[in-house]
Amino acid sequence: MKWSEISIHTTNEAIEPISHILHEAGASGVVIEDPFELTKEREDQFGEIYQLNPDDYPEEGVIVKAYLPVNSFLGETVEAIKESINNLIIYDIDLGLNQVTISEVNEEEWATAWKKYYNPVKISEKFTIVPTWEIYEPVSSDELIIELDPGMAFGTGTHPTTVMCIQALERTVRPGDRVIDVGTGSGVLSIAAAMLGAEDVRAYDLDEVAVTSAKLNIKLNKVSKTVTISQNNLLDGVPEKSADVIVANILAEVIVRFTDDVARCVKPGGTFIASGIIQQKKDLVKEALVAAGFDIIETILMEDWVAIIAKRI
Structure with missing residues (x-):
């Protein structure tokens, strides 16, 4: 062919x-x-x-x-x-x-x-991304392995925006939390949240192909009981105060358009992790988050990219 x-x-x-x-x-x-x-x-x-x-x-x-x-x-x-x-x-x-x-x-x-472009990569304190065709032995007993096949999913988990999101999830997700992953793509952030002990993870993507790919990766990593993948536009129709943590690795322009919806869907005291932000638009996103009722807790920088951890007041 x-x-x-x-x-x-x-x-x-x-x-x-x-x-x-x-x-x-x-x-x-x-x-x-x-x-x-x-x-x-x-x-x-x-x-x-x-x-x-x-x-x-x-x-x-x-x-x-x-x-x-x-x-x-x-x-x-x-x-x-x-x-x-x-x-x-x-x-x-x-x-x-x-x-x-x-x-x-x-x-x-x-x-x-x-x-030839994909090999096992340790991306955070706990997580290592491993292509499905590679044989990989964990370095430590508490290492968490996410298996991904770039041939069937959008995103390999090693881009700076994804790495920062996973690092932020490590700091914020607690056992029993309810997590929403907006624009899930390959499903890698939902997989990470489930492995960190989240009780329920809802992953949304508008793209039907991404939904299909994410479902395959969820099954591959044996977290189907925790993670539910659905086709949905951002947070449309999501109930109020239904999440302890919401994570979105999407464009800054999209983030600023739905910060009010994030504020509606996350519980008081809950966390919003926003990534996919270039440094030039960092302040634009921060202003939108503060206007929607969030406190900026931490700003993470990696190469030319920014991730923001914010808490709902």
């Missing part, structure tokens, strides 16, 4: 929204080529990749790649992707060079290209 590789030369700021656009267009996941990886320090005990070829990375910006099957609709799909990416300018997202290129690859080459 022939596959088409679509490659977008863009910026770190645009990675998440472009990844979402590619996912909605039918891609099972994305490959991100970021020159930061060439200088990133790694601990060898977790098995990360070391022998990276500088020729595979851009001198500036990042390259986001995805793979689509070659069919009669491919041309229309690519044009729709380009249009959606260009529309991100409306949200003041810097697209950088915004160069889109297309090339054809064989299925065997595609599968190999996928797997």
